[in-house]
Amino acid sequence: MRLTQALTFYIRYRKVQGLIRYGKDRVIPPISVDFKRRVAELMVIEKQNLDVLNQPYLTQAEENAYYRVVDRVPYKNKEQLKREEVREKLEALPPHFTTETLLAHLNKDKKWE
Numbered sequence: 001m002r003l004t005q006a007l008t009f010y011i012r013y014r015k016v017q018g019l020i021r022y023g024k025d026r027v028i029p030p031i032s033v034d035f036k037r038r039v040a041e042l043m044v045i046e047k048q049n050l051d052v053l054n055q056p057y058l059t060q061a062e063e064n065a066y067y068r069v070v071d072r073v074p075y076k077n078k079e080q081l082k083r084e085e086v087r088e089k090l091e092a093l094p095p096h097f098t099t100e101t102l103l104a105h106l107n108k109d110k111k112w113e
Contacts, residue, residue, distance in 0.1 A: 020027050
């Protein structure tokens with residue numbers, strides 16, 4: 001009898017094949033009060049972060065004054081940035097040489113002697 005009482009506290013975790021959260025033999029973890037408290041604290045922190053992000057650091061007047069002094073940089077999408085990068089790489093390459101240009105100094109006098 002004592003052995004049965006001792007073994008009732010030991011619940012063996014059975015191997016569940018497949019996804020643990022879905023299906024016939026799913027395992028649902030119990031939700032404790034401590035877990036609820038931690039989730040509530042995280043929600044409060046997220047709310048504070050959203051409040052900070054929703055308040056602009058500069059007013060509209062300050063932002064307009066800044067853009068009067070500094071030029072706005074036009075937005076470029078990924079395709080335009082990629083084209084500019086390829087163009088810069090092509091401009092950095094040395095110029096093409098042909099055999100005609102390399103041997104042009106030999107064509108000064110085209111006479112057979």
